[in-house]
Amino acid sequence: MTKDQLPARLFTRRRALLAGAAAAGAAGGAGLFTSFTGDEPVLRTPAPAPAAGPQARPARKPSAYRLEPLMGYGPPKAAPRRTLVRRAPLLRVSGRxxxxxxxxxxxxxxxxxxxxxxxxxxYDVRAMFFVCGEMVVDNKDLLARMADEGHVVGNHTWSHPLLTRLSRGRMRREMERTCDIIEESYGERPAWFRAPYGAWNRTAFQLGAELGMDPLAWTIDTLDWTTPGTGTIVGRVRDGAAPGVVVLSHDAGGDRSQSVRALRAYLPRLLDAGYHITVPERHYA
Structure with a gap:
């Protein structure tokens, strides 16, 4: 080997060493080292070297990891609304x-x-229906329709008893059972309660409040349950009409054909007179 050939040969060996180091680095970057067993090469993944400083926390399950950042950042839960225990039912609605x-x-x-x-x-009007639970059993589709058309459904007990003659336990069952079937059929629990025969007592007000309901009575009683005649029912509504008035009629409990005909007569007259037929809003303590 001549003196002139030596630098070129050293340069060639240096390039080969550098190329080999680069290849080893690439293989290490991919996390793969090759060993041999018999004639076949086997790829192994090396254990990662411990990082400098404090030891890393143990790996968590993916589901826990995904959920953890969300914990504690949701909107605060609203305090449950407390229904006022009243001493008398509401008779009118407020508003302009x-x-x-x-x-x-x-x-x-x-x-x-x-x-x-x-x-x-x-006539695109919303009304309130105070239903009895035992009547809902075979007419759940009608409550679904009431919900679809924007009417309000209230609790009128299960079997229409005189509440003032019932024990507290029996009274609660009458009311709570009706709340349950209304929720099942209408889609939400009732916010209003009306005692059968208008017979209220302290226990009825307390239980109604515990179940989240306000008591609503009426201002005008059409007495349609006495079947006084369609014209008489219409006249009672017409003569008693005034801002804030609550009208009581019936859609069950006997022959209610007069009530049906009377509604068709007085409703357009009320609208023509400038009355806005609406449903009441809840007032919380």
């Missing part, structure tokens, strides 16, 4: 303008309630 509320008790009844709903829908 010529507002009135139409209410129907004792249903639903497949013979009469659909016709009342048809009339209300025709």
């Amino acid at each position: 303008g010529r507002r009135m509320v139409l209410t129907f008790d004792d249903g639903p009844d497949a013979r009469y309630t659909p016709y009342i709903l048809d009339t209300l829908r025709e």
Whole structure:
């Protein structure tokens, strides 16, 4: 080897060493080292070297890791609303303008309630239905329709008893059982309660509040349950109409054909007179 050939040969060996180091670095970067068993190469993943400083925390399950950043950052839970225990039922609705509320008790009844709903829908009016649980059992579709059309469903007990003659336990069962079936059929629990026959006592107010309901009575009693005649029912509503008035009628409990016909007569007259037929808003303590 001549003196002139030596630098070139050293340069060639240096390039080969550098190329080999680069290849080893690439393999290490990929986390792979090659060993041999017999004739076949085997790829192994080396254990990572411990990082400098404090030891890393143990790896967590993916689901826990995904959820942890979300914990504690959601909106605060609102405190449950407390319903005031009243000493008397509400008789009127508040608010500006010529507002009135139409209410129907004792249903639903497949013979009469659909016709009342048809009339209300025709005039784009919302009303309240105080239902009895035992009547809902075979007419759940009517409560679903009430929900779809924007009406309010209230609790009128399960079997329409005189509450003032019941024990506290029996009274609660009458009310709570009705709340349950209303929620099942209507989609939410009732916010209003009306005692059958308008017979209230302290226990009824307390239990109603415990179940999240306000007591609502009425201002005008059409006495339609006595079947006084369609014209008489219409006259009672017409003569008693005033801002804030709550009208009591029935859509079950007997022959309610007069009530159906009376609604078709007085509802357009009330609207023509400038009354806004609405449903009441809840007031919380």
